[in-house]
Structure formats: C-alpha cells, structure tokens
Amino acid sequence: MTALLEVEAVGKVFGGLVAVSDVSFTLAQGEIVGLMGANGAGKTTLFNLISGAMAPTSGRVRFEGCAIEGRRPDEICRRGIGRTFQIVKPFPGMTVAENVAVGVLYGARRRTPSAREVAAETDAVLAEMGLSAMRDKLAGELTLAGRKRLEVARALASRPKLLMLDEVMAGLTPIEAAGALDMLRQVHETRGTTMLVVEHNLRAMMQLCQRIVVMHHGEKIGEGPPEVVIRDEKVIQAYLGAQA
Amino acid sequence: MIAQLVFVGLTTGAIYALIAVSLNLIYGTMRLLNIGHGDMAMVGAYISFWLFTLADVPPYVSFLIAPAVSGLFGLLLYRGMFAGLLRRVQGDAVEGSSLLVFFGISMVVQNSASLLFSGTPRAYRYFDGIVEFGGIAVTESRLVALAVAVVAIGAVLAFLKFSIWGLGVRALIQNRAASAIVGINVDFAFTFASVVGFALAGLAGAVISMYQAVTPFMGGPYTTVGFVVIILGGLGNINGAIIGGLVVGLLETAGIALTGPNFRDLLIYGVFIAVLMLRPQGLFGRKGAH
Amino acid sequence: MKAPSWFAGPIGGALVVALLAAFVVPGMAGDYGIEFATTLVLWIALVQSWVILSGYTGYVSLGHAAFVGAGAYVFILTWGAVPFWFGLVAAGFTSGLLALIVGGPCLRVRGPYFVILTLGVAEFVKYAVINIEASLGKFGRLMIGTPEPVDIYRMAVGLAAIAFVMALVARYSRFGVGLRAIRENEVAAEMTGIRVRWLKVGAFGLSALVPGVVGALMICRTGYFEPLQMFSPQLSLTIITMCVAGGSDNPWGPLIGALFLNILSELLWDSAPELYTVILGVVLVFVVLRMPEGIYGTAVKRLARRSRKAVPGETTP
Numbered sequence A: 001m002t003a004l005l006e007v008e009a010v011g012k013v014f015g016g017l018v019a020v021s022d023v024s025f026t027l028a029q030g031e032i033v034g035l036m037g038a039n040g041a042g043k044t045t046l047f048n049l050i051s052g053a054m055a056p057t058s059g060r061v062r063f064e065g066c067a068i069e070g071r072r073p074d075e076i077c078r079r080g081i082g083r084t085f086q087i088v089k090p091f092p093g094m095t096v097a098e099n100v101a102v103g104v105l106y107g108a109r110r111r112t113p114s115a116r117e118v119a120a121e122t123d124a125v126l127a128e129m130g131l132s133a134m135r136d137k138l139a140g141e142l143t144l145a146g147r148k149r150l151e152v153a154r155a156l157a158s159r160p161k162l163l164m165l166d167e168v169m170a171g172l173t174p175i176e177a178a179g180a181l182d183m184l185r186q187v188h189e190t191r192g193t194t195m196l197v198v199e200h201n202l203r204a205m206m207q208l209c210q211r212i213v214v215m216h217h218g219e220k221i222g223e224g225p226p227e228v229v230i231r232d233e234k235v236i237q238a239y240l241g242a243q244a
Numbered sequence B: 001m002i003a004q005l006v007f008v009g010l011t012t013g014a015i016y017a018l019i020a021v022s023l024n025l026i027y028g029t030m031r032l033l034n035i036g037h038g039d040m041a042m043v044g045a046y047i048s049f050w051l052f053t054l055a056d057v058p059p060y061v062s063f064l065i066a067p068a069v070s071g072l073f074g075l076l077l078y079r080g081m082f083a084g085l086l087r088r089v090q091g092d093a094v095e096g097s098s099l100l101v102f103f104g105i106s107m108v109v110q111n112s113a114s115l116l117f118s119g120t121p122r123a124y125r126y127f128d129g130i131v132e133f134g135g136i137a138v139t140e141s142r143l144v145a146l147a148v149a150v151v152a153i154g155a156v157l158a159f160l161k162f163s164i165w166g167l168g169v170r171a172l173i174q175n176r177a178a179s180a181i182v183g184i185n186v187d188f189a190f191t192f193a194s195v196v197g198f199a200l201a202g203l204a205g206a207v208i209s210m211y212q213a214v215t216p217f218m219g220g221p222y223t224t225v226g227f228v229v230i231i232l233g234g235l236g237n238i239n240g241a242i243i244g245g246l247v248v249g250l251l252e253t254a255g256i257a258l259t260g261p262n263f264r265d266l267l268i269y270g271v272f273i274a275v276l277m278l279r280p281q282g283l284f285g286r287k288g289a290h
Numbered sequence C: 001m002k003a004p005s006w007f008a009g010p011i012g013g014a015l016v017v018a019l020l021a022a023f024v025v026p027g028m029a030g031d032y033g034i035e036f037a038t039t040l041v042l043w044i045a046l047v048q049s050w051v052i053l054s055g056y057t058g059y060v061s062l063g064h065a066a067f068v069g070a071g072a073y074v075f076i077l078t079w080g081a082v083p084f085w086f087g088l089v090a091a092g093f094t095s096g097l098l099a100l101i102v103g104g105p106c107l108r109v110r111g112p113y114f115v116i117l118t119l120g121v122a123e124f125v126k127y128a129v130i131n132i133e134a135s136l137g138k139f140g141r142l143m144i145g146t147p148e149p150v151d152i153y154r155m156a157v158g159l160a161a162i163a164f165v166m167a168l169v170a171r172y173s174r175f176g177v178g179l180r181a182i183r184e185n186e187v188a189a190e191m192t193g194i195r196v197r198w199l200k201v202g203a204f205g206l207s208a209l210v211p212g213v214v215g216a217l218m219i220c221r222t223g224y225f226e227p228l229q230m231f232s233p234q235l236s237l238t239i240i241t242m243c244v245a246g247g248s249d250n251p252w253g254p255l256i257g258a259l260f261l262n263i264l265s266e267l268l269w270d271s272a273p274e275l276y277t278v279i280l281g282v283v284l285v286f287v288v289l290r291m292p293e294g295i296y297g298t299a300v301k302r303l304a305r306r307s308r309k310a311v312p313g314e315t316t317p
Ligand SMILES: Nc1ncnc2c1ncn2[C@@H]1O[C@H](COP(=O)(O)OP(=O)(O)O)[C@@H](O)[C@H]1O
Pocket: A014, A017, A018, A019, A037, A038, A039, A040, A041, A042, A043, A044, A045, A046, B289, B290
C-alpha cells in the first residue's frame, strides 16, 4: 500500500488566527477517508492548502511522492487532485455539459483530447452522475442539489486520482443526500478513486469511510476507523464543546 | 514658494477630495461605477454660469441651487433606473452594468449640453481678487473653493459619524448582506447616497466654474481624477478618498512646478498604475478576506 | 464544444463575404460609399478583437485605444523606412507585445479595478507618447504617399476577416472554453486545471494584434498622426458600446452591434453628431437595462424559446 497523499505537519495562519496547526495524515491509494470537525475546525482551509488555493504557512504536502505545497491550483489539478467547493462554484452561464467539458478539456491528461473524445467522455460523466437529462440547462438554473452534483461531475471529469469533497451533502434533503451517497460509492467502485470527504452527516460518513480524521480548532485530535473514532473522548468533547 | 505650492495643492486637492468622496459614496453603498460623475459637475458649472450671467445670481447662491438640481437628478436616476437594476443584478455584474449605464448617461448629458449650449467655453468673473497672507498669494475663488469643500466634506463625515442613519450607511458600505439582515434600511441608504453623491458633484462643479471655463466636456478629466483618487484611497473608503484627493492635488501641483504641465498627466497616471498594481486595495485600504 | 470541422462553414463564409466586399463593393459604391465601408469594416475588426479578451473572459478592458494608438505610432515612426506591409505587421506585433507586457500585472486585478486600470494604462501610454513627441518638437506627423482609399478599404476588409476568424476560433476552441470558464468563475476554473494566467495574458495579447493594424490603417486614411486622437478613450468606449449592444459572448453579437451603430451614425452623424451620441447613450442604457445579453443574445434566446414551444409533447426538464 503506497501513500497517495502525505500531509506532513501542515499549518496555516491568517493574520493572528491559526486555522490549521501541525496536521499530519496520509491517504493510501483507493481509500475513502472522512475529515470531520465542527464548523471553523479548519477543514475547508486544509482542502485549500492541498488543492493549492492557498500556500501553507508551514509543513509539506506530498502527492505521489512529490512536494506540491504552494504550487498553482491548476498544476495540482493536472497532477490528479480534483475538488468541490463547500460554497458551490459552478460556471453558472455555461450549460451542465459545458461545465463537465471544461474538466475533460483541462484536467489530468497527457494530451489534448479530440473533439470526439471530449463529447464521449462528457456524456459518460454526465450519465455516471445522473445529469444527462439536464445537460443543456444552464448550471446557474440548477437546484442546490443539482449544482453540488455538477461540482462532483466537473471534478470527476478532470480524472482525479484523489477527489476531495467539501460538504457535498450539506443542505440536501435526506433523499437527495442518500442519492449522493450511493453515487459516491458507485464512483469509488467503478473508478477506484481515492477520496477525502468532509461531511457532518455521521451516518453517511460511517457508511462511506474506511477511516476518519477529526479536527478541532485547527488541530488533528483523532484518527482511526469510524466506529472507534466516534467513541473517542476527545472527539465527543470537541463536538459537544463546540455545540454548547 | 513651498508654502505657496502646498496651498495651491491643497485647494486643488480639496476639490478632488469632494469629487472622490461623492463618487465613493455611490460606489461604496451601491457598487455603482459612476463614470458620469464629472458630467454632474459640468451640469453644476453650467447652472452656476447661467444663473450668474442671465440673472445676476451670485455663485454662492448657486452653491445651493446646483446641488439641489443635481441631487434631484440623482434621486430620479436611482428611482427610475438603479433601484430596479440593483434588485435584479448582483455581484460583479452590478459594477459592469452600472459602468455602461453611466457611460450612456454621460454621453446623453454631455451631448445634450453641447446641443443646448454649443461647445464654446464660457467663463465669468467673481471672487477674482487676490488675497495675500504669510507670503502666499491666492485668488479668492480658490479660497472659497477650499472652504466650500471643507464644509461639505465635513458635513458628510459628521452625518456618517454622528447620526443613526449615517451609521446605517457606514454599515452598508462595510457589508451589504449583513446590513440588510440587521434591519438597516438599505433603500434609504441607497437613496441617500444617490442624492448626496450627485449633489456634491454638482456643488463641486458650481465651485469650479468660478475659476475654470465651462464646457460640455469639462467633466471627463474630473471623472478620471475621481477614479484615480478613490483607487488610491481604496474603493468605498470615504476617509481614504479625502486623503487620496489631497495627495493627488499636492502631487499634481508639485509635478507641474517641478517638471512642467506636460508631465502632469504622466505623473498622475504613473502613480495611479503603480499603486493599483502594488496595492489593489488602495494605499489606505486593508486587504479583505476573499 | 464543437468539432473543428464546424469552423469550416463560418470561415468559408467569412472568406466569401470578404472577397465580395473587397471586389464587388468598390465597383458599386462611390468615394463616399467606400469611406463609409472602410469605417464600418475597421470597427468590425476592432470589436472582434476586443471580445477575445473582454467578451469571453469578462475582463472588460477600457484600454483598446492604447493598442490602436501604439500601432499607429509605430507605423508612422517606421513610415518610409520599411516596406508598407512590414510596417503594418510591425504595428500589429508592437501592440500585441505591449499587451503581453502590461497584461501580466494588469490581469492580476479584477472587476472594476481592471476596468479602471486599463483606462489608466491607456492614458499613461497616451501621455507618454505626447511627451515624447513634444520633447522631439512634434505635435502631429504627416505621411505622404499613403495608399488609395480603395486599397485601404481592401486591406481593412482583409483585416476584419482575420479578426472575425480569430474571434471565432478563440470562442469555439479549447482555448475559448477555458476563457469562458474564467469569466464564469475564475477560482473554480483554476481548480479545474486551467492555466488561468497564461490564458488571460494570451487572450490579451491576441486581442491587441488587430487594433495595432487598425491604428496603422486609420492614419493611412488621413495621412496624419496626432496622439490625442489616436489614443482617445472615446474609441475604447465606443467599442464597448458596440459589443454590449450586440452581445459579446461570441463573434456574431459584436458584428451586429458594429453594423447597427455604424448605420445609426451614418444616418445621424452629418446632420447632428451630438444627437447621434445622445441616441447612442440611450441605446446603451436601454440595452444594458432591458436586454443584457445584447441584440444577438436576446434574439437567439427568443428563437430558441419559440422553437421549443413549437414542438408539442417535448418536455423540458
Ligand atoms: N481566507 C481566510 N482568511 C481569514 N480567515 C479564514 C480564511 N478562511 C478561513 N478562515 C478562518 O479559519 C478558520 C477555519 O475555517 P474553515 O477552514 O472554513 O473551517 P471548516 O471548513 O472546518 O468549517 C475559521 O476560523 C475561519 O474563520
């Protein structure tokens, strides 16, 4: 089992605020790992550090053995890390199919695909994500559930080796969330994509993830199999403390 | 000599600050980029000129009439156009659309003035005596301009600082979404910014007409300087606009004195570009979280 | 995404139209007609070049006049010293180079900052040229032996055809998809693997080539170079008006916008130039407020909606 992603003692400080502090963990090829923690724990910031949206203040991020921290997001994407945004950012004035085509055209590929390949692969991803019926709708006209799904589709279209999902089920109805969960499992089954998933829905996380990393106030406070982590005193304390 | 230059720089800068503050009031609250702002000054200048020439109304009376007219114009524009636009469009699109709308308005206003009054430069003489004090010699009109600008800007600042409505406007400039939630009357703040923003531009024009020839196209350079200043001071930053206005006024005066009038524009735009590239948030702005 | 073969139609069409325009129109039109046609065709070239950056990426540039002026300036400086064609090409590439140089830093700021910055840079370049000329004791330069109006017209047609094809290819290629993704959401575009900086600067450089040549042809028409006129911000604003009026997400909108405003100008300019500008302003305000996608975009939408209604039984999700 080789490590796909290694996060080594990564930290990020905004002015005086320590958003992420000395966080380390690794992801093996093909794993699905959950990242949990109360709001403000630093999960999205960690995603930003890995995907290149921001440079860490300290520490390393290795992907397939290469240090990638501080590199441009587009380069990191082409190396094989795809992500979604907690606050969704589709291309609102483009159709659903065009959104996905952007991923196909610019994602991790050795050469520029031909027009036919782009069309075929776009169709395949749309079908995989159940978006075929909406392909010619403008992304801005979709419901929240639709836009979240589209974000996953766009990320998948860039053929990531690692897919990072930031609360793709938050704000969805239970039925929509269940649909999203099935879809992610399906993707994992057929593509074997490694995933790092941020989600508050504990039940979904237990079903989906082989391992969970818990953050609190920017620090990693726990890691392990889901059923072990949720019984951890520190984790319970952190969650209860944050809610109180 | 130095004192003389500084004083001239300050009078020029005070008018720039007046224009920039009003421009920033409109931008800060509504995110509207008014590239017709200088044309409102032109309207004020014509009002002052015609009232003086045709009806012997002294300019200091026009200092009340011109802003009343241009403020009314602002009110009508807000009610007729921008209220609707702001309800429909959000985010970056507001800025882009407003720029084009104001460009259209500017074309209409400039060329209507040109149709009505022809392109002939017009000027009148008032407050044109020379005052000397402490080794400085200035025309009365410049002194009056300085005084009017100080009073007008002071009034706006006082309103923003000490009245409850002013607090609302300031909060709105800080954060639109949050303001609406905490119950600030956004419509009032927008109306206020439109009326006062336009009125101050008209006032600036009435003042300028005392020492500069009035033409239909005199507004353009003031618009440009206004934007230079608010970029320097930070878009939406009222205090920054005041300091920025003075800085540009001094810079311009010093530049002309040191290098000759040819280099004035080169200098202003050079500084402007440098600031925008090095500190897009303005000299006095803080970098916002994104 | 369209297959590359899709380009064959419009490109062939543009070629045919250009050939017709170049060789049939001069026979039919008098001197006046040729002047009008030249003006129209130069505007078409300008708007087509402008959309490559500003229409597709949404980085609205108020600096196009700088490229027109820079091209004109280089052309007049090399006038007589180099062959005519060489001067034209040099004009285009100088403007392109200027765009590449200023593009890097300028394109780091967005939205209103970019708009105002491009205006500032254009004005800076204008005053730089004015000062250089003044220090040389020149307040305008004359050119002797410029080409005949018909020949200038034909060159303008060729240039407009090139500009159209550039705008078309830039819109419907992989490059264009990237540009539009930047417009729609730059952060997401970057995270989807798009080299945002390269694309933006590249588009800026491409969009500056044609206006450089337009500048050269413009001074050929008058035989006179005067910086205030060639670097006029009014020129940039008129380009924007044309593109907005027509719609600027593709090459067709600006084409329609340029046609529309030039015909309007033709009808009104001589008798009442101010009235023309007033109407231009009203049109601009109306389009922005009532049909933000421009004449072309709105028309396409209407047609699409009608054809959708016309097919009974078809459901839209
Ligand atoms: N760009 C930023 N600038 C300043 N502070 C930030 C920024 N992004 C996040 N933060 C702060 O960092 C902390 C962690 O935020 P975030 O990573 O979004 O948490 P989570 O995703 O776990 O809810 C919060 O206190 C947040 O306010």
